[in-house]
Amino acid sequence: MATEVADDAATTEGPPEFNEMEERLAEGTMKVDLEAPPPSLVLEGSAIRCREVCRSYGKLKVLSNLNLTVPQGHIYGLLGPSGCGKTTLLKCIVGTLKISRGHISVLGKPPAFPGHEVPGRMVGYMPQDLALYNEFTISDTLTFFGRIHGLTSKDTEARMDFLVNFLDLPQKSKLVRNLSGGQKRRVSLGAALLQNPQLLILDEPTVGVDPVLRAKIWQHLVEIVKTGKVSVIITTHYIEEARQANVVGLMRNGHLLAEGDPETLMKKHSAATLEKAFLQLCESFDQVGSKHSTSPQGGVLENSQSFESSRDESRPILGVMSGPLEVLPKYSADWKVRVKHVMPKWRNIAALMIKTMKRMKRMPGSLCFQFLLPVIQISLMCLCIGGDPKGIPVAVVNNETSSGSFSQSLLSFLDNSSIKQVHLTHGEAFAGAYNGEYWGVIGFGQNFTSDLTKRMLQRQVKKEIVDGGSDRQNANAQKKLAVAFEDFIQYKMGSLSYLVSFPIKFEEPIYGSLDSDFTTFVTPGAVLSITFYLAVGLTALSFVIERKEGLMDRCWVAGVSSLETILAHLISQLFVISVQVVLLLILMLVVFKNPNEGSLALVVALIVLQGITGISFGLVISSAIDDEQNANQAALGIFYPNLIVSGIIWPVECIPYPLRYISLALPQTYASEALRCIMYRGWGLSRMMVWRGFAVTLGWNTFFLILATVILKLRT
């Protein structure tokens, strides 16, 4: 199909690289397709130039040495069957996907080159996914993108009115979620057209659009390219509508089969329609491919790679001159431009924050849930954890019968709200305990009173006397019994009670009180854990969903950087965390009367910092995981081990040594300890145990933020 013929037409004056081609054409040393596109296509500047582009997803090679040129001021129709790689190519062109090999330049520079406005205002991108915020109205959507592109509100309003009219959209105040599929696609197209970009990249904009509007859209595209300043690349499944394009590229299995103007293509294949021409090209591609295929695997892409072995397959069957002859320009940017390129833009951060606030306002249920969930969690924890058991049935076997016996008196000192005494015979009591009806057995021998009296009065007693009474099985009942015994001895012996009571005296502790319970220990860690994990869950989920729906890519193509996205999310989530912290503290300190001896400002600062660390960790999860189910599983999977090993529920000192080192490295171990020290000891930042908690939290925070930014960068 390709013959070595010089094209007379290619002699017009043009850019240096084209002049070089002219010379080689004149010498006849260059291969060129018989049906080379008109000289204007070749010699004019190109809006997009792809050379030897390769891209794979894992082992699946999607783009193979692909060469494509979109001439400036033209509409380029990119056609091909489903799965041939069109969307992948467009994503590489806008820079949301990195190419494995080759070179792409868009409006003169590679995408994302420092200082280049691609991604940015120069490009309007309509992705195949709808990539719209469902809670936004049409007006909100266009205003959001207008803000990112730096349009004034007057300009945005004017463009909005035009687009609503032109794209036949319903009222601007209608929510995107209430629009039909076709209407949503038109809003998406409107967002791409909003800022009058120099380059429009439209991935199937006419799907689900009625034929009248489809014609109108094409007419509009034809009009805007007439100025020569706007270029369009458009993919479509309706092959015939692409006849209105100035150039079409026919793709199959990651290769560009042909590139040229539609009329020439049809003439070459003596086809009445573009569809027939495409069919013929595909057939010849498949025939030659299968004839020449020697690959034992015989996969489609392997076949296509062996297509017409004598031919340089990087070049389309029809079309423009390709890569190897071109000298790729060297691009460079001033360091100031590079610094400006990486610095976050306040305009974008503000636009993203306004977007988040607006979405929150439109989802009051979700916002209330975010505020109430920590409140419910901490209330349940304070109510259900750490309290004394109530009404525990304990069997009492009392072999003393007289009413004035010590055993009767001792039993009257037992805390009867905790222990429910059930008086039984020895046999019944043990049978009941073995059957699980009673939590323990308290037994008194028939000489309990006389034995105890002897112990009180004599310094040496026999062993049988000591064994006079006993309790079995229950630690809490044992503790209650010990307390009752102390009270009983105090009552009977007054100032001489020290002769019989436990020879160790517990004074008031230096910090806290003698009757501190488990809730007091667990609350600070639990508050940090709740704030941390709510932030992890909400961040991971919202980011994964935004990425899955193509919203992140769309914002990225509009010029929003990963850093700006992260900063905007951090700042807006700070508002949510602040409300959560206020509610948590009111509950903890006022309702459940948890003591706080230290600075409230330090308490708030540490909890908020832990929330921010949670957001950063959520960002790591969402940047590494694509699916919300997996992201949820990751967040949940980490929650429980972290809770147990961080010393939140049980002290770190009880953890076996190898695990203890892991525990100390976790984000909440030192932070919980610091919060306990602030709240219960009244310590400040001058104490190591306090500043260490802050330092470790800040360290994790920085680490997570850097990791999330790096992963996001690597994955584009």
Ligand SMILES: Nc1ncnc2c1ncn2[C@@H]1O[C@H](COP(=O)(O)OP(=O)(O)OP(=O)(O)O)[C@@H](O)[C@H]1O
């Ligand atoms: N993220 C991904 N991971 C792995 N494979 C992918 C991914 N995205 C696309 N592919 C695969 O790459 C190939 C090309 O997909 P692409 O979306 O570019 O095709 P397309 O030509 O745009 O199809 P359509 O017209 O149906 O949108 C397909 O085989 C697809 O399954």
